[in-house]
Amino acid sequence: MDGAHDMGGAKGFGPVVPEPNEPVFHGDWERRAFALTVAMARPGGWNIDMSRFARENRPPEDYLSKSYFEIWLAGLETLMIERGLVTREEIEAGKVLSPPKPGVKPIAPNEVTPAIRRGGPTEREAKAPAMFAIGDIVRMKDIHPVTHTRLPQYVRGRLGTIELNHGCHVFPDTNSLGQGEDPQWLYTVRFDGPELWGKDGDPTLRVSVDAWESYLERV
Amino acid sequence: MSDHDHDHDHHGHHHHDHSELSETELRVRALESILTEKGYVDPASLDLLIDLYETKIGPRNGVRVVAKAWSDPAYRERLLKDASAAIAELDYSGRQGEHMVVVENSPEQHNMVVCTLCSCYPHPVLGLPPVWYKSAPYRSRAVSDPRGVLRDFGVTLPDTTKIRVWDSTAEIRYLVLPMRPEGTEGWSAEQLAELVTRDSMIGTGLPKQPGEAA
Numbered sequence: 001m002d003g004a005h006d007m008g009g010a011k012g013f014g015p016v017v018p019e020p021n022e023p024v025f026h027g028d029w030e031r032r033a034f035a036l037t038v039a040m041a042r043p044g045g046w047n048i049d050m051s052r053f054a055r056e057n058r059p060p061e062d063y064l065s066k067s068y069f070e071i072w073l074a075g076l077e078t079l080m081i082e083r084g085l086v087t088r089e090e091i092e093a094g095k096v097l098s099p100p101k102p103g104v105k106p107i108a109p110n111e112v113t114p115a116i117r118r119g120g121p122t123e124r125e126a127k128a129p130a131m132f133a134i135g136d137i138v139r140m141k142d143i144h145p146v147t148h149t150r151l152p153q154y155v156r157g158r159l160g161t162i163e164l165n166h167g168c169h170v171f172p173d174t175n176s177l178g179q180g181e182d183p184q185w186l187y188t189v190r191f192d193g194p195e196l197w198g199k200d201g202d203p204t205l206r207v208s209v210d211a212w213e214s215y216l217e218r219v
Numbered sequence: 220m221s222d223h224d225h226d227h228d229h230h231g232h233h234h235h236d237h238s239e240l241s242e243t244e245l246r247v248r249a250l251e252s253i254l255t256e257k258g259y260v261d262p263a264s265l266d267l268l269i270d271l272y273e274t275k276i277g278p279r280n281g282v283r284v285v286a287k288a289w290s291d292p293a294y295r296e297r298l299l300k301d302a303s304a305a306i307a308e309l310d311y312s313g314r315q316g317e318h319m320v321v322v323e324n325s326p327e328q329h330n331m332v333v334c335t336l337c338s339c340y341p342h343p344v345l346g347l348p349p350v351w352y353k354s355a356p357y358r359s360r361a362v363s364d365p366r367g368v369l370r371d372f373g374v375t376l377p378d379t380t381k382i383r384v385w386d387s388t389a390e391i392r393y394l395v396l397p398m399r400p401e402g403t404e405g406w407s408a409e410q411l412a413e414l415v416t417r418d419s420m421i422g423t424g425l426p427k428q429p430g431e432a433a
Contacts, residue, residue, distance in 0.1 A: 008335035008386065010359040016371040017356070018418075022349045024273050029244040032251055034272070034347075035265040043259050048390075052337055068338070068353045070243060077250070086253055094249030100257035107260070112267040116276075119314035122390040150388045152335050154362065166318065166391055186389055197363055204381045207362045210389035 001053075001146055004060035008154040009197070030069045037076045043104045046079050048120065049176035053148035054078045122170040124183035131213055132187060136162045138216040140189070148176035151215045155207075158195050159219065163208060164188035171212050185213040277346035278417035280311040281394060284344055285420060286412035288321075289399040299323060302394065306344060316343035316392055320385075323396040324422075328381045331368075331422030332393045333361035341392035345420060352421065362386055372423045395422040402429045 007013075025031045041051065055075035056063065063071065080086045085104065090097045107115060132138060142157040143149070150172045168183040175181055193205030240248075254260045284306055288295040298305040302319035306312060319341060322330040334340065335358045340348040351357050360368050365382045369375065376382070385393045397419040403411060414431075418424025 005336055007355055007358040008361075009363045010355070013355040013359050015356055016351050016354065016360070016368055016423075018351050018372060019349065024277070024347055025269075026350075027244070029241075029247040031269045031273075032247050032265065035268045036247070036251060036254065036260065038268055039260050039264055040254065055337070064355065068350065073243070073247060073250075085259065086250075086257070090253055091246075091250065094245070094253070096253050096256050100259065104257075104259050106258060107264045109261060109263045109267055112264050113271065115314075116268070116271060117313040119312070119317045121317040123318065150336060152386065152388060154335070164320070166389070169318075169389060172389075186391070188385075188391070202364075202366065202382070204378070205365065205384070206381065207384045207386060209386045210391050212389070 001057060001148065002144055002153055003056045003058075004063040005056035006153050008152045033069045033073045033076070037072050039107050040076060040080065042115070043106055044079055044083060044085060046083075047175055049148055049170075049172040050178070051075060051079060052172070053176045054082075056148070123166070124168050124170060124181065126168045126185070127183070130165060130185045131218070132162045132165075132185070132216065134162055134165060137219045138162060138189060139219050140211065141215055141217055143215075145173065147173065149173050151211060152209060154196060155189075155191060155209050155211075158191055160189035160191045160195070160208075162187050163190045166210065169212070171214070173212075173214075187211055187213070187216070189216070272342075272347055276313075276342055278344070278420065280309070280346075281341070281344035281417070281420045282412050282415040283309060283408075284311065284321075284394070285396060285415045286408040288396055289403075289411050290406070290408040295396075298396070306394075311343040313343045315339070316341045318391045319344075319394060320391055321394050321396050322383070322385060324398045326380065326398070328383050329376055329422065330383045330385065330393075330395045331361060331365050332385050332387065332395060333358060334387045335359070335362055336388060339387035339390075339392065341394050344394055345417060349417075369423065372418065374423070374425060395420050397426045400426050400428050 055071050077091055081088055085101050087098060138160055140151065140155045140158050140160065143151065164187065166186040169186040171182040171184045188208050189211050190206055190208040193201035193203055196207060255262055288298050294305065298321050302321040306319050324330055338348050338353040340352060357368065362384050365384050387393060400414055414427045416424050416426060419426045
């Protein structure tokens with residue numbers, strides 16, 4: 001979706017402000033919000049693309065005014081409410097008002113480290129040959145889905161060059177909707193500065209995105 | 220580490236004086252209580268998860284990868300050819316580092332990594348991203364004005380150095396292999412590690428020079 005999260009090239013946000021000796025978390029609530037989000041994914045039954053969509057699918061003023069982990073918290077609440085794990089009333093009241101959804105199994109302490117070390121690889125077996133080869137020129141499709149996509153606005157319609165082929169990977173656009181993994185070839189597509197930003201674009205700049213095959217058109 | 224000694228008593232926060240806590244802090248505490256009471260999470264698992272990210276997963280892992288690549292040419296070759304496998308040799312694999320690519324800086328090209336859509340970042344080698352990496356100023360400008368962003372970090376590169384920005388829009392995670400500083404001939408991997416900074420592995424900084432090492 002064309003939301004406030006899709007920030008590449010936006011103007012007016014000001015300088016980057018690094019924080020010297022930044023801690024991993026700013027306060028205990030960030031620790032707990034992070035851990036709850038990670039720990040609820042398997043019991044909750046959603047995937048990474050569903051959780052990204054739950055964070056980005058909110059009014060721009062809300063997305064832009066919340067801190068990072070406040071967005072995570074809001075996303076987690078949305079995912080749980082959608083699946084009937086908790087109710088909005090329970091979240092607002094801060095206490096349990098209804099019985100738990102049956103069959104939800106928490107992550108046990110002895111499963112934590114193995115689960116993090118295993119991660120969630122997204123590469124899948126290829127079912128068809130790749131349409132594009134390294135060095136091919138491609139145009140990024142000009143699409144504007146209202147659901148989740150990983151094709152940022154600033155490259156849509158632009159010409160790029162295939163630089164890397166990463167094999168077939170889970171396709172976020174369908175995976176976020178619960179419509180299956182639909183694995184597709186995933187490429188790194190490189191763009192020149194002026195192709196993205198016009199005649200004033202830095203000619204020494206090259207930018208790339210990682211793009212699934214269905215985002216690309218042959219030129 | 221954590222001041223997580225608060226009870227998991229499901230009514231606790233209504234009775235205690237938490238007037239110093241913000242609405243968000245209270246909301247998270249209440250949510251944890253609800254999820255614990257419903258049996259969806261085990262608080263001990265949450266503690267372990269936090270400990271993992273605060274004490275074991277962090278940029279010190281990436282530092283070892285870079286220092287090894289600087290001191291071991293065969294490792295550098297493997298790292299540039301198949302970063303996931305080469306990083307797994309050092310046992311730094313896992314969540315948000317399943318598919319790694321290492322990009323090498325040179326006098327001709329400086330690499331920088333961003334996620335314009337959210338906060339994608341190679342956790343097993345760099346830990347969780349800093350606030351600036353997740354912020355709107357960085358995500359918006361890294362792809363359109365990377366030299367300006369570098370200036371925000373106090374880094375000025377020669378005009379002749381091309382800038383290459385990698386936007387992590389999929390599950391491929393990028394790590395920058397910075398240039399080994401001059402004057403470090405004969406240094407061990409342990410000595411070299413002192414020069415590697417987190418920002419130099421994102422591309423928003425450069426390694427320390429030999430005289431700057433702690």
